Amino acid sequence: MTENISYIRDHFLEAEKPPAANSSAFAWIRNNLFSTWKDAVLTILAVAALVYYVPKAVNWLFISAVWTGADRTACLTVDQGGQLESGWNGACWAYVNDRFVQFMFGSYPRDELWRPLLVAAMFVALLVPLLIPKVPRKGLNALLLLVVFPIVSFFLLIGGFGLRHVETSLWGGLMVTLIISFVGIVVSLPAGILLALGRRSSMPIMKTASIFFIELIRGVPLITVLFMASVLLPLFLTPGNNIDKFLRALIGVSIFASAYMAEVIRGGLQAIPKGQYEAADALGLNYFHKMTFIVLPQAIKLVIPGIVNTFIGMFKDTSLVTIISMYDLLGIVKASFGDSGWITPVTPLTGLIFAGFVFWIFCFGMSRYSAFVERRLDTSHKR
C-alpha cells in the first residue's frame, strides 16, 4: 500500500554547505591569522621574517654551498686563496663529506669499520621489531637486545676471539654518542625503578641508602664528576693502572641518569591512588606482584614524557665527555676545526650545523616515538 501523502517528507534534505565566509581557505586565514589587529600585525611580522630569512638560509645551506672538494681551497674565495668569487658565503659540505667517516666512527681503524657497522646493523635489526607493537616475541627480542646484543657488540668493538684489539681511545664520533646513550638508557631505567621503589620503601636502610644516592648524585654537576674522574682519579692510582676513560664516562653517565630517572619514576608512583595499593593487598598479592602487575604499569605509563625527557637530556649530555678527551659527535666536529687542511671561515659553522642536525634527528625520533606510545597506552587519562 503506497499512499502518496504529499505533506510528509520522504527524504532528508542534503545538508547545506556552511557559508563560504566560514569554510574557505580565506576564512581559515582570516580566523586564524587575522582575527584581531594584533594577530594581523604578528602575522605580517612573522611572514616578513620568513620571507627574509628562509631564502637566505636555503641559499646558504644548499644553493651556494660547496658539495665537493679535496681541501680547504674548495671553500675559499679568491681573496682568501681559493677559486670562488669574492663575497661568496655558503656551507662547506665538502668538508663534512671528507670527514664523514671520522664524524661517525672517530679514529676507529678504517680496515675494521665493518665491526661498528655490523653492531649498528644488529642494533637496528633488534630495535625496530621491538618498537613496532604488532611484531611478536617481544620477550625474546628484548632479551636479545638488552643482554645478548651488548655482550656481542662489546667483543665486536673492542676485539677478542681472534679480532684485533681496538682500544677505546680510538673510538669516537656518533658511535661514542650512541654507545654512551644506549648504555645510559639500558642501565638507568631499571636502576631508576629500583631506586624509586627503594626511596618509597618502608625499610629504613633501603630508604636512606636510596635517598642518599639520589640526592648526592643530583646535587653535583655531571661535568664535575667527569672532570674529577679524569683528573683526580689518575693521581690516586699508580702510573699504568688507569681505569679506561670510556668506562669512566659510561659509569658517570649511567649513575647520573639513574638518579634522575628514579625521581621521574617516583613522581609516577606517587600519582597512583592509595586505593590501587590497597586493592592489590586485598587480593593477596605479594610486594613483587603488586608492583609489577598493578602499580608500575600505571605509574610508568603516566611518566613516559618525563622518562623520554630524561633520555633526550642524557643523549645530549654525552657531549660533556669531551672534557675527559673522549670525542663524541660534537667533540670530534669541534676537534676537526684545528685541521689546517680544512680551516676556512665557513667550516666551523657548517660542522656545527651538521652536528646539530644529527642530534636533532635522534632526539626528534625519540620524542615522536614517545608520543606514539603515549597515545597507544592512553586508556584512562584521555582528555
Add this chain to the structure above:
Amino acid sequence: MAKKIVTALVGAAVLGLGATAAQADTLSDVKAKGFVQCGVNGSNLAGFGAQDSAGNWSGLDVDLCKAVAAAVFGDATKVKYTPLSAKDRFPALQSGEIDILARNTTWSISRDSQLGFDFRAVNYYDGQGFMVKKELGVKSALELSGASICVQSGTTTELNLADYFRANNMDFKPVVFEAQDEADAAYNAGRCDAYTTDASGLYSIRLKMANPDDHMVLPEIISKEPLGPAVRQNDSKWFDVVSWSHYAMVAAEEFGITQANVEEKKKSDNPDIKRFLGEEADSTIGADLGLPKDWAVQIIKAVGNYGESFERNVGEGSPLKIARGLNALWTKGGLQYAPPIR
C-alpha cells in the same frame, strides 16, 4: 654494580702500588709495551697536532712524537696519541697516562719545578702578538692605547696583556671570552679593534677570516713562550731520548741532511756527520742513549730535519705560512741550536 667495579678497580690499583712503586724508567716501559703514548693538542691550534679525515695525525708536535718512536723502534707509526685539553694535559702526564706531553706547552719555571716535569728541547719559540684591522692604521702595539682588545680569559695571555699595557702607561678595554673560538668569532665580527694570543694562534685565526687581507699582525711580541715537550722529572734516560730526538732534527738541518739525502750522507767523509748518523765504527752515541746505532737516521727518514718538519706543518708548505723567525737555525738568526753531537 657500577660502584662495585670502581671499588674493585681502585682496590686493585692500590695493591698494584707496592709492585710498581718508585720505578721511573719510561724508556724501558716504552720498549716493553711497544709504543710511545703521546699527549697532543686535539683541537684548537692548527699545525701543531691535528687529525686528518683518514685519522692520521700530523703537526709539529706530532712529528716530535714520531721522531721519538722512530729513534726507539725504528718505526714512526708506533705512537698512540691522546688528544688533551689545556686543563687535562698536566694530570695526564703526572699520572703516567702519557709518556710525553707534546702539546704546545710553554716551558716556565713553575711547570719545571712545581709541577714535577722536565723541559729542555724547545721545538717552537712562540710569543704573544697582536692582530689589528688594517683600517685602524696602527703600525705598532705601542699605538694601541684606548683600543678594545679581544682576549681569552684565564690564560697567561690575559695577564701578559695587562702587564704590557701597564708597563707602557696605556689604557685598553679588554673584551674577555671563555673559549678561543668565541674570541676568534668576536674579533671576526668586529667587536674589538685588536686581538691577542700567541703568534702561532694568530696565523691560524687568519685562516678563519672572511677577509684575511684586511688584517695585519703587529711586529711586537710581548711575551716569551718557548713551547717544547715535557716529561716527568727524575727520569733522565727518557728525558735524554726525548730531548735528543728534537736536537737530532735540528742537527740534521745544520748538517744539511734531509729526508731525501740521508742515505747518501751516510757515505759522507765529514766525521761529524758520520758520527751523527752512526756510521763511525766505534761510536757508542746510540747505545749510550739506550737506542739503536742508527737512531738519528731513523728520525730523519721518518720526519725529516727540523726545517722540513717546520715547513711541512706550519711554514710555507702548509696553509699557515708562518715565517721561520725565531725558529730559524742559530746560524740564520734564529734560536734553534743543537748541542754538539759527540
